Amino acid sequence: MSRRGAVFGNVDKWIVAVYFILVAMGWLNIFSSTCGIIEEQTVNFSLSTDYGRQMVFMAVAFLCAFIILLVDGKLFAQTSYVIYVLFCLLLVAVLVVGEEVSGARSWIKVGSFSIQPAEFAKFATALAVSRYLSDHDYSKCSLQNKLLVYLFPLIPIGLIMLEPDAGSALVFFSFLIPLFREGFSGSLIVLGFYLILLVLLSFLIDKYILLGAVLLLLILMVVLLRRTRHIFRYAILIFIVSVATVFSVDYGYEHILQPHQKDRIEILLGMKQDIKGAGYNVHQSKIAIGSGGFAGKGYLKGTKTKFDFVPEQQTDFIFCTVGEEEGFIGSLAVLGLFLFLIIRIIIIAERQRTKFSRIYGYCVAGIFFFHVWINISMTIGLMPVIGIPLPFFSYGGSSLMSFTILLFIFVKLDAYRYDIL
Amino acid sequence: MHSKVVMRKDINENRKYLIIGFISIIFLVILIKLFAIQVINKSYKTDAANNSIKEKVIYPGRGLFYDRNNNLVVCNEAVYDLLVTPNMISKKFDTTGFCKLVGVEKDVFIEKLQKCKKYSRYKSSVLFSQISKEDMGAIEEALYKYDGIEVQPRTVRKYPYSVGAHMLGDVGEVSDRFLKSHPEYKMGDYTGLSGLEKTYESYLKGEKGSKYILVDVHNVEKGHYESGQQDVAAQQGFDLILEMDINLQVYGELLMQGKKGSVVAIDPKTGGILAMVSAPSYDPNLLVGRERSKNYYLLAHDSVNVPLLNRAIMGEYPPGSSFKIFNGLYGLQVGTITPNTKYYCAGPEAKPIKCTHHHESPLAVVSAIRESCNPFFRSTFENTINSFSSPSVGLDDWAQTAKSFGFGTSFNSDISNAKNGLIPDSKYYDNIYKNKQWKSSTIRSLSIGQGEILVTPLQLANFAAAVANEGYYIDPHFVRYIITPEDTIAPYQNSIHQTKVDKKYFKYIKEGMHEVTLSGTARIYGQIEGIDICGKTGTVQNAGRNHAIFIAFAPMEDPEIAIAVVVENSGYGSVYAVPVASLMIEYYLKGEVTRTRVEKMVLETKLIQ
Numbered sequence A: 001m002s003r004r005g006a007v008f009g010n011v012d013k014w015i016v017a018v019y020f021i022l023v024a025m026g027w028l029n030i031f032s033s034t035c036g037i038i039e040e041q042t043v044n045f046s047l048s049t050d051y052g053r054q055m056v057f058m059a060v061a062f063l064c065a066f067i068i069l070l071v072d073g074k075l076f077a078q079t080s081y082v083i084y085v086l087f088c089l090l091l092v093a094v095l096v097v098g099e100e101v102s103g104a105r106s107w108i109k110v111g112s113f114s115i116q117p118a119e120f121a122k123f124a125t126a127l128a129v130s131r132y133l134s135d136h137d138y139s140k141c142s143l144q145n146k147l148l149v150y151l152f153p154l155i156p157i158g159l160i161m162l163e164p165d166a167g168s169a170l171v172f173f174s175f176l177i178p179l180f181r182e183g184f185s186g187s188l189i190v191l192g193f194y195l196i197l198l199v200l201l202s203f204l205i206d207k208y209i210l211l212g213a214v215l216l217l218l219i220l221m222v223v224l225l226r227r228t229r230h231i232f233r234y235a236i237l238i239f240i241v242s243v244a245t246v247f248s249v250d251y252g253y254e255h256i257l258q259p260h261q262k263d264r265i266e267i268l269l270g271m272k273q274d275i276k277g278a279g280y281n282v283h284q285s286k287i288a289i290g291s292g293g294f295a296g297k298g299y300l301k302g303t304k305t306k307f308d309f310v311p312e313q314q315t316d317f318i319f320c321t322v323g324e325e326e327g328f329i330g331s332l333a334v335l336g337l338f339l340f341l342i343i344r345i346i347i348i349a350e351r352q353r354t355k356f357s358r359i360y361g362y363c364v365a366g367i368f369f370f371h372v373w374i375n376i377s378m379t380i381g382l383m384p385v386i387g388i389p390l391p392f393f394s395y396g397g398s399s400l401m402s403f404t405i406l407l408f409i410f411v412k413l414d415a416y417r418y419d420i421l
Numbered sequence B: 001m002h003s004k005v006v007m008r009k010d011i012n013e014n015r016k017y018l019i020i021g022f023i024s025i026i027f028l029v030i031l032i033k034l035f036a037i038q039v040i041n042k043s044y045k046t047d048a049a050n051n052s053i054k055e056k057v058i059y060p061g062r063g064l065f066y067d068r069n070n071n072l073v074v075c076n077e078a079v080y081d082l083l084v085t086p087n088m089i090s091k092k093f094d095t096t097g098f099c100k101l102v103g104v105e106k107d108v109f110i111e112k113l114q115k116c117k118k119y120s121r122y123k124s125s126v127l128f129s130q131i132s133k134e135d136m137g138a139i140e141e142a143l144y145k146y147d148g149i150e151v152q153p154r155t156v157r158k159y160p161y162s163v164g165a166h167m168l169g170d171v172g173e174v175s176d177r178f179l180k181s182h183p184e185y186k187m188g189d190y191t192g193l194s195g196l197e198k199t200y201e202s203y204l205k206g207e208k209g210s211k212y213i214l215v216d217v218h219n220v221e222k223g224h225y226e227s228g229q230q231d232v233a234a235q236q237g238f239d240l241i242l243e244m245d246i247n248l249q250v251y252g253e254l255l256m257q258g259k260k261g262s263v264v265a266i267d268p269k270t271g272g273i274l275a276m277v278s279a280p281s282y283d284p285n286l287l288v289g290r291e292r293s294k295n296y297y298l299l300a301h302d303s304v305n306v307p308l309l310n311r312a313i314m315g316e317y318p319p320g321s322s323f324k325i326f327n328g329l330y331g332l333q334v335g336t337i338t339p340n341t342k343y344y345c346a347g348p349e350a351k352p353i354k355c356t357h358h359h360e361s362p363l364a365v366v367s368a369i370r371e372s373c374n375p376f377f378r379s380t381f382e383n384t385i386n387s388f389s390s391p392s393v394g395l396d397d398w399a400q401t402a403k404s405f406g407f408g409t410s411f412n413s414d415i416s417n418a419k420n421g422l423i424p425d426s427k428y429y430d431n432i433y434k435n436k437q438w439k440s441s442t443i444r445s446l447s448i449g450q451g452e453i454l455v456t457p458l459q460l461a462n463f464a465a466a467v468a469n470e471g472y473y474i475d476p477h478f479v480r481y482i483i484t485p486e487d488t489i490a491p492y493q494n495s496i497h498q499t500k501v502d503k504k505y506f507k508y509i510k511e512g513m514h515e516v517t518l519s520g521t522a523r524i525y526g527q528i529e530g531i532d533i534c535g536k537t538g539t540v541q542n543a544g545r546n547h548a549i550f551i552a553f554a555p556m557e558d559p560e561i562a563i564a565v566v567v568e569n570s571g572y573g574s575v576y577a578v579p580v581a582s583l584m585i586e587y588y589l590k591g592e593v594t595r596t597r598v599e600k601m602v603l604e605t606k607l608i609q
């Protein structure tokens, strides 16, 4: 216990180093995408520019990280429910007093800055889920308790969907990762993936042909696995669920989805060519990234991202700047750093002495993974345009701060692990 | 406890490999796709061989206005904006030459350029707006010399008849404040700022289109993207068909020149506003184009004539004797008088309100209207109010009935910013007279339309229409149809309001009003050959010279036009308001004016500069 007591002595150097590298790279890219053409440009670090404001956000985020490292490590587990309830109330508040920006109420105005409660709800939910799962052993607890765990992410999902902000809500599905680690049924996740696949296919294939194919496959399964217990029962259950899914997708598509949402799905699935509407962003973003080539055009030399060809380039489409200016090498480096960070978090999570710390680590890894996965996939057309930020890269105070808090609570929990006897 | 140390072997620990494996596979998929886009696929590089797609906005023309006879009242005219992309302005830019070409001072140009730079260095924004077609001819020829400057066609309003400024309203660029509450608009868009342009903005504005153009790194255009297949045409706004008769409007504004006041003419059958004149007026073309702000400043600061004020809906006046029509109807409805009830009139010696005319005495309601007999209506009013359990109950019933004719409220239609006027009720007088010490005699000025009561010319014209219709009116409105590609919408033709006076009483009042023009107060200027006009004059005392008022409708059988005229600070209603109204009626019903002597007299009457 020689290292006990030193505030920063036990901090994981790798995570902190990667954090600073990513934040620095993020700022450089925001600068590049918002500074315009550099030749006759005077760099202006005031609050009138996005990169100037991002500097302020960074300073505040560093301060948050510093404070988190100073407080008692016990505190997070103790106050997790309080924090959770607080941020859920904030999500309710944003629905009432939030500013409506392009059809969604996602922001609360505080002085001259606006904050996005959905961003902060992530770490609050992570704390609550960790606390609950550390008190109740998932593999052994009752069905009732299991259902209660799901409620923690489902409440913010519901509230965020009301704003509506489908992207931020989607991220809360990342809690499946810590749940899976703690014993959540793997076959349920497989079933989930099967249903997602079914939903996608139901857009492309006639629903009766699709259900016919499903039936054939299930018969094949029953024949092959006839020795397995209850296989016939399972097959019937899966078939019923499949029929219900396909028909509810059909209904939802016709009656619930907005035209622009339909557009996005149809474009993603290649059913529709559209470069001016919803496809415009993705088309432009792919051109920008593609034009970077292997080595990139060089820092500040990108042209696509400067002429505003890519909308939202400093926020959700910031990866375009990386792709265009730093090429495949730069993209590889960014992806590599994120993968390193996520795996490092998982490894450290496994060395924790408390269940709380371990589960929280998995929550953090899951949230980072979902953000990187969805954000980059969207810019290269692997996923529909879902507006969520790329951690540390996207312009914006709320996301930078919430990712910093999310990560540094874990860093603190890890540094504090020797203090637990 | 949550802080329990994990001691025993965790059966799920191996799942970490599955999780790490899954995450790694996803990252690999992303990396492969990136490799495909950035390294293998060459099409993104050729497509982007420093060419990019730029979206150019095509602005739609606003919807047009036609009058009831399909005359084009408001149309569009092409103008041009000069756009600048600040970072394209090189050191070699010939500022002096450019300023000379466009016709601006150098410091104005520099200031404007600075503003554009502030907005964006690499996006284009408007440098000079609304340059006319004529001026543009010369500019466009020389424009190739000036890198970074582009031309953007726009349209602005044009008013071929130069009338109707108040009701038509004006169009201008959206302000920063407007943009904050209307995110569907973009900087540089136009919107209706007042009048019908504002009320019908959502129909008039149309849909913007876009053109996709290939540009190189220097933002220089290289031609259409996919030969224009992706372009979206702009959609012109929807046209409006007005209830207005533009020729009547022009005639009304002509007659009111040199006077302060207003004329409102309504088609009683539809509630459609045939003409609405507020004098002094101004040419709506003044608020279009580059001179707009200068002209607006001049109009807004003319504190003598206040030309921007629409007196027809914002001017509030006591109705004077014209309100005797209502008080007569009310007495008949309550039953305190019958068509035969007679009151004595002592003429100029009558007390407490004297009569200004010499006539037979006693007299009944028809004659009393003809002679505008004050004592008759005072007696009727006081007796009617006193017939209720208390003056408060009586006055409130009176006020409710007056409101059923559209007084004291604004109409539920496309008329915006109209004033309500004032119909005082018991609460109103309770506030003035402490301890509720007021009675019917306290408020007897109301019997002759004086005192606290206030009405607008629009309400008076609507009142005339309600009398013409014998007991109902349709909300007065400007727009007859909105023409959309799918449909013709008639927004305000079914809002019928029944008044609280029975149809059977109107014939006596109409008879009286007819006699007004035959042998009563309006006999001199109120007669047109072949047309039976019903009317009632009013002369309203105020600080300066009297306001002249006249309300009328014609023909007596099956009326086609109801009208109210107010001429401020002129004199007797019979002298100043009657001729204007009768000329309007003659012009509308006959299509021409034969009484040139009366017309000449009105045109030569100049009460203001």
Ligand SMILES: [Zn+2]
Pocket (backbone or CB within 6 Å): B345, B346, B347, B355, B356, B357, B359, B371, B372, B373, B374, B375, B376
């Ligand atoms: Zn008399």
